Amino acid sequence: xxxxxxxxxxxxxxxxxxxxxxxxxxxxxxxxxxxxxxxxxxxxxxxxxxxxxxxxxxxxxxxxxxxxxxxxxxxxxxxxxxxxxxxxxxxxxxxxxxxxxxxxxxxxxxxxxxxxxxxxxxxxxxxxxxxxxxxxxxxxxxxxxxxxxxxxxxxxxxxxxxxxxxxxxxxxxxxxxxxxxxxxxxxxxxxxxxxxxxxxxxxxxxxxxxxxxxxxxxxxxxxxxxxxxxxxxxxxxxxxxxxxxxxxxxxxxxxxxxxxxxxxxxxxxxxxxxxxxxxxxxxxxxxxxxxxxxxxxxxxxxxxxxxxxxxxxxxxxxxxxxxxxxxxxxxxxxxxxxxxxxxxxxxxxx
Amino acid sequence: xxxxxxxxxxxxxxxxxxxxxxxxxxxxxxxxxxxxxxxxxxxxxxxxxxxxxxxxxxxxxxxxxxxxxxxxxxxxxxxxxxxxxxxxxxxxxxxxxxxxxxxxxxxxxxxxxxxxxxxxxxxxxxxxxxxxxxxxxxxxxxxxxxxxxxxxxxxxxxxxxxxxxxxxxxxxxxxxxxxxxxxxxxxxxxxxxxxxxxxxxxxxxxxxxxxxxxxxxxxxxxxxxxxxxxxxxxxxxxxxxxxxxxxxxxxxxxxxxxxxxxxxxxxxxxxxxxxxxxxxxxxxxxxxxxxxxxxxxxxxxxxxxxxxxxxxxxx
Numbered sequence: 159x160x161x162x163x164x165x166x167x168x169x170x171x172x173x174x175x176x177x178x179x180x181x182x183x184x185x186x187x188x189x190x191x192x193x194x195x196x197x198x199x200x201x202x203x204x205x206x207x208x209x210x211x212x213x214x215x216x217x218x219x220x221x222x223x224x225x226x227x228x229x230x231x232x233x234x235x236x237x238x239x240x241x242x243x244x245x246x247x248x249x250x251x252x253x254x255x256x257x258x259x260x261x262x263x264x265x266x267x268x269x270x271x272x273x274x275x276x277x278x279x280x281x282x283x284x285x286x287x288x289x290x291x292x293x294x295x296x297x298x299x300x301x302x303x304x305x306x307x308x309x310x311x312x313x314x315x316x317x318x319x320x321x322x323x324x325x326x327x328x329x330x331x332x333x334x335x336x337x338x339x340x341x342x343x344x345x346x347x348x349x350x351x352x353x354x355x356x357x358x359x360x361x362x363x364x365x366x367x368x369x370x371x372x373x374x375x376x377x378x379x380x381x382x383x384x385x386x387x388x389x390x391x392x393x394x395x396x397x398x399x400x401x402x403x404x405x406x407x408x409x410x411x412x413x414x415x416x417x418x419x420x421x422x423x424x425x426x427x428x429x430x431x432x433x434x435x436x437x438x439x440x441x442x443x444x445x446x447x448x449x450x451x452x453x454x455x456x457x458x459x460x461x462x463x464x465x466x467x468x469x470x471x472x473x474x475x476x477x478x479x480x481x482x483x484x485x486x487x488x489x490x491x492x493x494x495x496x497x498x499x500x501x502x503x504x505x506x507x508x
Numbered sequence: 509x510x511x512x513x514x515x516x517x518x519x520x521x522x523x524x525x526x527x528x529x530x531x532x533x534x535x536x537x538x539x540x541x542x543x544x545x546x547x548x549x550x551x552x553x554x555x556x557x558x559x560x561x562x563x564x565x566x567x568x569x570x571x572x573x574x575x576x577x578x579x580x581x582x583x584x585x586x587x588x589x590x591x592x593x594x595x596x597x598x599x600x601x602x603x604x605x606x607x608x609x610x611x612x613x614x615x616x617x618x619x620x621x622x623x624x625x626x627x628x629x630x631x632x633x634x635x636x637x638x639x640x641x642x643x644x645x646x647x648x649x650x651x652x653x654x655x656x657x658x659x660x661x662x663x664x665x666x667x668x669x670x671x672x673x674x675x676x677x678x679x680x681x682x683x684x685x686x687x688x689x690x691x692x693x694x695x696x697x698x699x700x701x702x703x704x705x706x707x708x709x710x711x712x713x714x715x716x717x718x719x720x721x722x723x724x725x726x727x728x729x730x731x732x733x734x735x736x737x738x739x740x741x742x743x744x745x746x747x748x749x750x751x752x753x754x755x756x757x758x759x760x761x762x763x764x765x766x767x768x769x770x771x772x773x774x775x776x777x778x779x780x781x782x783x784x785x786x787x788x789x790x791x792x793x794x795x796x797x798x799x800x801x802x803x804x805x806x807x808x809x810x811x812x813x814x815x816x817x818x819x820x821x822x823x
């Protein structure tokens with residue numbers, strides 16, 4: 159395992175140097191709070207941030223993405239024939255992504271990259287991206303990542319994991335992609351492997367011990383779908399829900415999308431937008447029939463998908479990494495930790 | 509205001525015991541600091557779950573439509589104005605509602621309080637006009653009056669305008685020579701600056717529609733942005749489509765908005781959605797002497813024709 163020490167005085171210069179090869183994304187402070195954005199010009203990733211409002215999924219799966227295009231000009235030979243849009247898949251790096259967000263991208267990949275189907279837009283973006291993680295030294299009060307299959311020092315989905323040591327970063331290089339990025343930055347000061355491993359271990363334990371929020375998922379697998387689906391608590395869980403899309407849009411693991419065709423004069427594009435299962439339109443059929451017309455059905459769908467269907471289908475835990483964004487941002491404070499514990503402890507009354 | 513909770517619980521218990529109402533809609537304690545959650549109470553033993561404090565920023569009039577039985581609702585000043593609007597617009601019947609009015613001293617601006625801290629808030633409590641807020645790095649004792657939401661600071665109807673019973677003593681109302689200083693500021697901008705102001709305002713919008721869905725007057729069975737056959741508005745992040753949503757929604761609220769602030773409260777991106785609606789509130793006030801939701805006997809100005817309607821725009 160390779161470890162590199164990066165003095166913070168050299169940080170900016172290295173990141174700037176990496177721009178020669180990489181397009182950069184990272185946390186920046188905006189009037190709404192911290193967001194993951196494309197780092198234009200000389201903007202550096204703000205490594206002092208705690209959490210970003212939106213996750214890093216948009217780097218690979220933008221809220222609106224042009225996927226196909228064509229011309230409607232019938233004098234052109236290839237009119238009305240949709241072709242792949244010209245998207246830039248040159249190397250990009252997300253610098254400062256949180257470990258739970260990188261883990262989430264691995265979960266999203268389970269859906270977009272399967273044996274049966276490979277989503278070219280997500281997969282090409284994934285191939286192009288290097289994930290430079292920033293470990294969470296001080297987890298916040300809503301971070302329940304350790305009980306949701308991730309954690310403050312989780313390495314899943316990362317190419318590099320950085321630990322902030324006040325005046326320097328200690329980088330754990332996890333993959334070939336990570337090695338290439340470190341080289342592109344010109345960071346070369348090796349750190350002793352044994353010492354670094356020990357230090358990471360201490361920091362990880364310390365961070366994990368600081369996590370105060372937990373969920374129980376141990377009994378979800380043994381419940382049947384129908385007993386949870388027909389359980390009596392859903393009306394209560396859903397009462398306060400206003401059916402906005404906040405929880406699904408801030409969620410790093412929600413992957414649902416909607417395809418739209420838009421035309422302007424003689425050009426036509428096919429775009430893919432994030433969609434939300436909280437909206438009645440999500441399931442409305444062309445006939446007008448809606449299998450999830452009522453809000454309770456939609457709320458149930460969101461939690462059942464995350465905590466049961468996904469778990470059963472992929473056997474890789476729940477579709478939640480415990481970042482706590484939906485808990486913090488839900489306008490009516492519907493808390494997935496509570497819902498998860500209700501499901502996990504539910505016993506059907508005979 | 510913080511003492512009225514005992515009265516709210518006592519009244520709710522009595523209403524349920526005497527079967528006067530089937531349920532009580534109010535607020536319950538949230539799972540995180542500075543959060544409360546709308547709740548429906550049907551069993552007497554659950555009355556203790558009800559709370560009322562300076563974090564109850566949503567509008568409960570949003571939860572009272574389509575009810576079969578008579579219900580009770582806990583309503584602060586702005587909530588009651590939206591109840592009036594619902595009655596005028598035939599969304600609820602007065603006799604199906606038991607209104608527990610709460611004279612209100614204003615709700616807190618959670619974003620403003622959060623911005624004082626570098627890390628997450630882990631504790632929040634209030635005592636009269638004092639707020640006690642704690643993160644793992646520091647503790648702040650704040651005056652609530654310095655941290656009121658913008659709409660609450662300019663509120664002229666803190667007391668319920670319609671109710672069956674009050675849960676507390678009436679509070680003193682504020683009066684302003686100019687209730688719309690924020691709108692004046694925007695009006696004074698030149699076109700370019702004004703355009704930029706609104707461009708900046710919506711640039712982080714993620715179209716989650718939390719503003720619309722938290723709004724008690726946005727009750728259309730199908731919102732124009734959700735029309736799909738034919739589709740009226742693009743669904744993507746194109747700024748023309750994003751702004752079309754905000755502009756049109758604001759116009760649909762003209763003469764109906766009570767400036768309750770639920771839209772801003774709900775927005776995850778901290779967009780001051782009221783910058784759109786306030787201008788229309790001001791126009792309604794100046795042209796028609798109208799403030800929404802004060803009188804169940806009066807139709808809203810855009811709903812009726814009167815020979816006295818301003819017609820200066822006809823040249």
